[in-house]
């Protein structure tokens with residue numbers, strides 16, 4: 001199929017905002033919607049096309065808002081519905097589109113439906129909206145199957161029935177406070193259509209769909225044991241009875257119709273961790289979602305041969321269904337790429353890194369590779385997601401004190417896995433302000449490391465060699481040279497440690513090796529490190545124009 005060049009999401013750069021950690025207008029240490037609205041100019045200046053907001057809905061915040069108690073209201077910690085409307089209007093007035101997060105696999109246990117299910121008892125239509133089952137064993141005291149929660153521990157919790165007796169069990173692939181919906185139930189389907197319409201009517205440009213590969217479970221809920229050291233969301237694993245079941249596509253075909261019935265080009269983006277790129281491409285077939293995060297790219301090492309292979313296979317597999325690839329290197333669930341790319345031993349996705357992790361990656365090397373990797377990604381045709389803070393060169397925060405950690409993973413694994421707090425630390429805005437300008441009072445829900453004073457946005461704006469200046473330049477040139485809608489033509493012969501290609505007018509060369517390589521002729525348009533002349537040092541990417 002030929003790959004069309006519009007609409008917007010085919011080539012957009014979408015910036016992920018993690019609302020708790022972006023900007024705090026109330027001073028309670030947790031970021032909020034008015035905080036985001038007040039800082040939109042910084043994102044317009046950076047040059048992003050859209051923002052994706054992680055959940056800001058009513059929630060007890062047991063999984064930082066991915067445990068939703070009311071899908072059509074804003075949690076007081078983040079503001080009000082009027083604040084959400086203001087944010088939408090303010091972003092769109094700056095030409096920035098707004099994508100919101102939709103969490104359809106599970107609700108919070110505080111959701112009215114789950115509370116009604118507990119009260120109504122076994123066999124009720126209220127229970128049929130979730131996955132309640134009787135336990136195994138003579139007295140039902142054993143969980144219905146052996147599934148494990150993504151965050152560690154069993155994926156089932158037993159309830160006490162309204163009459164006080166030990167009762168049924170409910171499934172939760174995540175925390176015990178996140179019961180899974182039963183997507184074979186038409187009521188669940190109708191409710192999510194209503195939720196989609198609620199936000200579409202308010203004017204959102206799209207949805208990032210949380211755990212999109214988890215909604216449908218294999219009939220009979222057969223036992224399954226993941227391999228030791230598996231990624232927490234199942235990436236790379238085949239035949240898992242709760243991930244990537246084929247029937248899930250029917251739901252997205254339904255949503256595609258609903259979303260396309262609205263004016264404008266609204267989009268759905270799948271968070272789906274699947275065994276192969278080919279399997280991921282099935283999610284963006286015509287009539288399904290518009291985007292699916294390319295997590296295979298995210299998980300590729302800083303290695304030229306591996307990068308060439310994953311890029312080629314992505315372009316092939318997505319083009320075969322007429323879709324662009326959606327590149328991504330960081331998000332709120334993975335070790336920041338400016339740290340991850342310096343690890344020599346991979347850490348499974350979701351496990352995190354902390355003071356007792358054996359390997360402590362070199363932060364200078366990590367940032368250098370992080371900048372080079374971003375320069376490579378932003379030259380590729382397709383859409384791309386950035387995660388807040390990567391434009392400041394933030395690395396993973398490794399030394400968060402145990403007492404401050406909040407990820408449910410940390411608690412559900414009895415402190416064996418650190419989880420994801422290290423990539424969620426609130427952003428530094430100004431060097432000499434309380435909490436580096438994140439909140440006026442200096443409060444911050446996770447402590448910020450002292451070295452972040454030097455990484456404050458206001459400081460980096462003034463420095464042409466800063467990571468922020470690099471990102472701003474990359475986005476401007478990507479736009480000017482229309483790289484997002486371009487086509488990639490490989491350049492061979494520059495050595496096995498080099499990734500090199502042309503995209504339109506621009507020649508891109510990245511050196512993942514340990515020795516400098518000669519550069520082809522050309523005028524340097526952008527370089528991930530200062531001072532590139534004639535040769536390209538290790539861990540550097542350049543964009544060249546013909547002389």
Ligand code: GLC
Pocket residue numbers: 063066067103174210211233271332333
């Ligand atoms: C997704 C989110 C993650 C959350 C999980 C459960 O993977 O990105 O942060 O914990 O789903 O909703």
